[in-house]
Amino acid sequence: MPAVGLSTTFAALADPTRRAILARLAGGETSVSELAQPFSLSLPAISKHLKVLERAGLISRGREAQWRPCRLEAQPLKDAAGWIETYRRHWEQGLDRLEAYLQELQRDAPQGAGGKNRVLKKKVTRSQR
Amino acid sequence: MSESNTSDREIVITRVLKAPRELVFEAWTRPEHVAQWWGPTGFTTTTAAMEVRVGGSWRFVMHGPDGTDWPNRVDFLEVVRPERLVYDHGDGIESSPHHFRVVVTFEDAGAGRTLLTMRSVFPTREQRDFVVKEVNAIEGGQQTIGRLEVFLETFQPR
Numbered sequence: 001m002p003a004v005g006l007s008t009t010f011a012a013l014a015d016p017t018r019r020a021i022l023a024r025l026a027g028g029e030t031s032v033s034e035l036a037q038p039f040s041l042s043l044p045a046i047s048k049h050l051k052v053l054e055r056a057g058l059i060s061r062g063r064e065a066q067w068r069p070c071r072l073e074a075q076p077l078k079d080a081a082g083w084i085e086t087y088r089r090h091w092e093q094g095l096d097r098l099e100a101y102l103q104e105l106q107r108d109a110p111q112g113a114g115g116k117n118r119v120l121k122k123k124v125t126r127s128q129r
Numbered sequence: 130m131s132e133s134n135t136s137d138r139e140i141v142i143t144r145v146l147k148a149p150r151e152l153v154f155e156a157w158t159r160p161e162h163v164a165q166w167w168g169p170t171g172f173t174t175t176t177a178a179m180e181v182r183v184g185g186s187w188r189f190v191m192h193g194p195d196g197t198d199w200p201n202r203v204d205f206l207e208v209v210r211p212e213r214l215v216y217d218h219g220d221g222i223e224s225s226p227h228h229f230r231v232v233v234t235f236e237d238a239g240a241g242r243t244l245l246t247m248r249s250v251f252p253t254r255e256q257r258d259f260v261v262k263e264v265n266a267i268e269g270g271q272q273t274i275g276r277l278e279v280f281l282e283t284f285q286p287r
Contacts, residue, residue: 087140087249088140088142089169090168090169091142091169091247092142093168093169093170094166094167094168094169095142095144095146095245096170097165097166097167097168097170098144098146098153098156098157098166099144099146099147100166101156101162101165101166102146102147102148102152102153102156103147103148104165105148105152105156105162106148106152
């Protein structure tokens with residue numbers, strides 16, 4: 001089940017530096033300068049990564065002007081892991097429905113789906129070339 | 130994305146269906162048919178456009194039982210009627226990367242039956258590993274462990 005949020009999570013996780021930052025934050029709240037230390041990156045470069053992570057909801061930043069600690073937010077990661085499981089279960093259900101529908105099609109006239117799709121068919125016809 | 134090195138991050142689902150593969154393929158590739166079965170229990174699907182050909186796409190919205198709408202976009206990379214479909218499946222947002230590539234094969238299983246195999250490939254191994262590791266580190270609870278087991282099982286090489 002693709003969700004907008006998951007797309008952002010996966011895009012944010014695609015970068016090794018960002019994954020390393022998150023792994024570091026798993027140990028607790030950390031300031032930006034502390035975060036920058038182990039990486040041979042400038043503060044602006046680190047800030048850029050942090051912005052991506054923040055937009056993806058993977059971290060949050062403290063409000064204090066001088067010391068804005070970064071904190072790991074677990075929910076998007078949990079959603080990503082849960083999504084895999086959900087994906088499989090959803091497809092199993094979809095295939096159950098396909099199985100039932102194929103039986104229905106073979107019982108009915110060869111034209112198949114019949115009148116109940118009139119509205120959808122109209123929509124589709126209009127938007128197809 | 131080569132198929133040989135993706136076994137550690139793919140989800141494979143198979144099903145034997147009691148219908149000839151021409152019909153199964155059609156049920157998969159026509160909007161009036163997919164409206165009847167696509168998606169999990171309780172979901173409905175509205176197709177905006179469906180063009181099943183190489184380079185064509187299928188844009189649709191899945192309506193969840195709780196009223197949530199999920200925009201979807203499928204871009205077809207291979208279409209071999211009635212044997213095989215390869216597509217990228219994403220959320221229809223232009224700037225977002227595709228979530229996964231799906232290969233669907235329709236094999237004649239004899240006696241008017243079809244063996245359907247769906248192979249969905251998760252973006253990268255690093256992303257998968259990271260998700261597993263961090264979820265494990267953050268949540269020690271029984272529920273999460275149960276979920277992780279399912280998650281890991283999903284990625285057993287086949």
